[in-house]
């Protein structure tokens with residue numbers, strides 16, 4: 356049995372590890388167009404900032420692939436899948452036969468389209484090699500502009516500042532940052548955390564064009580409202596789109612991302628998919644959305660690995676909103692649906708913010724900023740979607756809830772070991 | 773593998789386990805020394821009240837640990853001994869709080885200033901091969917035992933019972 360995996364990151368690597376544990380005899384080949392062993396993609400801002408190098412954010416060592424007898428083919432792209440003959444074609448023409456296949460190709464940044472956005476000093480941030488390039492360029496830059504108010508953009512802006520870029524401006528089309536994760540008040544706390552290190556924000560507009568200097572180099576950018584900002588480099592964070600072309604071209608079904616059944620199998624028999632490249636159903640809202648989280652990619656990689664190795668395992672609809680981060684001194688967590696609900700409970704204290712969203716007496720989402728202790732107890736309740744008793748709801752609202760309050764629910768779910 | 777079990781009927785809520793845990797994670801390893809240390813030693817077990825009972829909770833070292841899945845740094849991992857730990861792995865904890873966000877027991881601490889998640893690491897064992905919290909428990913409410921199916925059942929029944937009171 357030979358199992359091939361395209362993608363050597365959260366989903367692909369976890370699947371490979373899982374398969375090896377279940378099937379010691381399986382042949383496993385992992386193919387990636389990025390070079391080297393897997394790294395922690397979410398930490399590439401630390402490379403940009405110059406505080407870590409690529410080995411410093413390693414997610415697996417070279418030794419790991421030997422220990423797990425995984426044939427890693429890195430630095431080479433898969434150009435097509437022949438689902439009928441069970442063959443992969445690599446760029447350069449080599450063909451690899453497989454019995455089962457996992458597509459864990461992740462996602463790619465949405466590319467900007469304004470004039471000048473193809474200049475070499477306009478970047479997106481998704482790979483370690485991009486982070487290295489930005490780091491090199493940033494050292495000679497007095498100013499940088501970041502487009503987008505999402506997590507990746509803000510991490511990039513914070514890292515550029517750490518790198519020593521004097522003027523860092525973030526252009527946000529929405530009324531506040533982190534629209535998907537936070538509300539105005541909590542976003543304000545996080546924004547203060549970023550402005551306190553000197554990052555500037557420009558709201559309600561977007562980038563319109565690059566303005567080049569005498570040698571064709573990027574000098575500044577023009578905003579849609581006509582204002583101009585100096586910029587030695589630009590980082591664009593306008594979201595990502597799933598890498599689903601391989602499956603599309605092989606005749607598989609695609610919607611927003613690759614469509615999979617509850618065993619994470621695509622519409623092409625024997626071909627599974629996991630991670631940022633797939634579409635899933637959000638457990639709280641029921642909406643079809645792209646997966647898009649490291650946590651989910653690992654979880655799906657494990658489930659897909661079980662199925663690929665012949666141990667049937669279902670993947671229940673996941674919670675697709677699960678974010679936590681800290682830039683300077685303000686930690687924050689955002690889980691579930693933080694916009695909907697029929698009842699809100701907000702707590703605001705000195706530097707601390709907590710908002711709970713209920714629907715039908717069930718916790719459907721929450722935001723915590725400034726203090727994130729025991730956030731997991733809340734997350735667990737969002738996942739369980741259980742009707743809350745009045746005392747438990749009180750403890751949630753006043754922030755006193757602990758794991759002990761929900762132990763029985765956890766154990767009934769098989770959570771205690 | 774041995775686990776720390778709690779018998780809530782015996783727990784008086786005296787917090788000896790919390791103190792012992794903090795001391796075992798101090799530099800000096802004794803109470804007098806520990807209270808004087810500049811980096812205040814930090815406990816990784818928590819005595820909570822649920823209904824009328826006291827329950828001491830620390831990391832369960834779950835089989836499919838959500839904190840390992842969630843760790844974006846590759847720091848949280850399973851050790852060769854089967855424990856869940858965020859030190860000594862491939863990556864280094866960066867204080868992103870993903871583990872804190874997903875631990876259903878709420879037993880991973882966020883040390884905001886140190887940008888470090890702290891949890892039970894069992895680096896508190898002595899020659900008796902028992903964790904500090906268990907050694908310190910005056911009523912033997914905490915036990916360090918191999919869990920068989922029988923006691924799993926008993927524990928379940930007990931937990932169901934408190935469930936009816938509190939949830």
Ligand SMILES: Cc1cc2nc3c(=O)[nH]c(=O)nc-3n(C[C@H](O)[C@H](O)[C@H](O)COP(=O)(O)OP(=O)(O)OC[C@H]3O[C@@H](n4cnc5c(N)ncnc54)[C@H](O)[C@@H]3O)c2cc1C
Nearest residue numbers: 362364365366387388397432433460461630631648649652
């Ligand atoms: C800066 C940044 C910060 C982030 N922070 C967080 C966070 O805090 N929390 C969180 O949950 N998520 C975060 N994410 C998102 C997270 O990184 C992704 O959800 C996760 O990496 C998805 O894993 P994956 O295995 O599905 O895909 P990816 O990590 O995208 O890996 C897919 C791999 O497949 C390769 N590949 C694609 N096509 C081919 C082909 N045809 N042939 C060969 N190889 C191919 C790609 O090059 C890539 O190496 C962040 C992302 C970035 C960029």
